Amino acid sequence: MSNNRVTRRQFLNYTLTGVGGFMAAGMLMPMVRFAVDPVLQKKEGGDFILTKQKISELTEVPVKVDFTFEQVDAWYKSNVTNTAWVYKEGEEVIALSPVCKHLGCTVNWEGDPEHKNQFFCPCHAGRYEKNGDNIKGTPPLGPLDEFEVKEKDGLLMIGNTRANTLV
Amino acid sequence: MFWIGKDVDVFLTQKEFIDTAIVPLAVMDGSPIGMKQSASAAEFLMSLTAFVEQQFKGRIMVTPPFTYTNSMPKKNFIEAIDDELKSAGFKYIFYMTSDHSWTSETPELTVLWLPSIPLGDMDQSVKQSVLSDQLRQVVPMLSAKWAGQ
Missing domain, CATH: 1.20.5 (Single alpha-helices involved in coiled-coils or other helix-helix interfaces)
Known part of the structure; x- marks a missing residue:
C-alpha cells in the first residue's frame, strides 16, 4: 500500500x-x-389520411372526396377539411388536387356546362383535362397536382401531393 | 386570399385577377340577451367567409371583419372602408353579414345578407355540409356581379 x-x-x-x-x-x-x-426527428410528412370512400365504389367519373386532418398553426389548432377529385383509370386509383394552379381557387368537375369532361375553375375560367392537364389558352400554367393514394381495408387513403405524373 | 402579408404580396402582382374584396360585417352586442346571438352570428360569418375564400382564393380577398356596435355611426365607417378598398384597386366589393339592418341602411353597397346558423354544437361533417349549402346561395350573387362587369 x-x-x-x-x-x-x-x-x-x-x-x-x-x-x-x-x-x-x-x-x-x-x-x-x-x-x-x-x-x-420523426418524419410527419408521409402520413396518409383515411377517407370514407370505398375503393370498390369508384368509377371513371371523378367524385369529390373530403378528408379532414388537424393542422397546427403556431398555438392555433384547427381541423382542416380538404377535398380530392378521385376516379379510376383501369384498375388504378387517381386522386387529383382541386387547387387551381393559377391562383389557388377550387376547381370543379364539369363545373361549366359548356365543357363536359373537364375540370373548371370558377374564378378565371381555367380548364383542365380529366388527367389534370391544363388546357392551353386558359389562365393556368401547369397541370393539377396529384395525391399519393393507398388502400386500407377497401377504403381510400390520401397522402401528400406530388407533381402530376399522368401528363 | 386573406388580408395577410403573403397573400397581399400576391395581390400586388396579380391585381387584374384578384379584383374582388369581401368584408365581413359582425355586430358586437354586449347585452345579456344579445351576446350569445351576436357571438354565434360572428362565428358563422367567419366560417362562411373562410370557406368562400377557400373556393375562390384566386379572385377574392377576405378582409379582416368590420366589428361594430349598434350605437356606432356604422354607415360612415363602412363608406370610408369602401373608398379605401376602391382606391386599393378592388373592382367588386361585397359585404357579408348576418345583421339584417344593413340591407335597408346601405342600398348603394352590395350587401349579402345570410341568416346566421348556430354552428357551435355541430359535428365537423355537418358543419361542412351546412356551409356548402350556404355557399351555394352566395355563388350566384357573386357570378351575377362578375358577369355584369
Whole structure:
C-alpha cells in the first residue's frame, strides 16, 4: 500500500482532469445533440389520411372526396377539411388536387356546362383535362397536382401531393 | 386570399385577377340577451367567409371583419372602408353579414345578407355540409356581379 501512495501533485492532476472532462462534456454534448437532431426527428410528412370512400365504389367519373386532418398553426389548432377529385383509370386509383394552379381557387368537375369532361375553375375560367392537364389558352400554367393514394381495408387513403405524373 | 402579408404580396402582382374584396360585417352586442346571438352570428360569418375564400382564393380577398356596435355611426365607417378598398384597386366589393339592418341602411353597397346558423354544437361533417349549402346561395350573387362587369 505504502508503495502506491498518491502524491499531492498526482491527486490534483487527476481531480482537475476529471472535473475538466465533465465540464467539456457538458459543453460538447448539447452541441452534438443539436448537430444530429435532424436525423432523430420523426418524419410527419408521409402520413396518409383515411377517407370514407370505398375503393370498390369508384368509377371513371371523378367524385369529390373530403378528408379532414388537424393542422397546427403556431398555438392555433384547427381541423382542416380538404377535398380530392378521385376516379379510376383501369384498375388504378387517381386522386387529383382541386387547387387551381393559377391562383389557388377550387376547381370543379364539369363545373361549366359548356365543357363536359373537364375540370373548371370558377374564378378565371381555367380548364383542365380529366388527367389534370391544363388546357392551353386558359389562365393556368401547369397541370393539377396529384395525391399519393393507398388502400386500407377497401377504403381510400390520401397522402401528400406530388407533381402530376399522368401528363 | 386573406388580408395577410403573403397573400397581399400576391395581390400586388396579380391585381387584374384578384379584383374582388369581401368584408365581413359582425355586430358586437354586449347585452345579456344579445351576446350569445351576436357571438354565434360572428362565428358563422367567419366560417362562411373562410370557406368562400377557400373556393375562390384566386379572385377574392377576405378582409379582416368590420366589428361594430349598434350605437356606432356604422354607415360612415363602412363608406370610408369602401373608398379605401376602391382606391386599393378592388373592382367588386361585397359585404357579408348576418345583421339584417344593413340591407335597408346601405342600398348603394352590395350587401349579402345570410341568416346566421348556430354552428357551435355541430359535428365537423355537418358543419361542412351546412356551409356548402350556404355557399351555394352566395355563388350566384357573386357570378351575377362578375358577369355584369
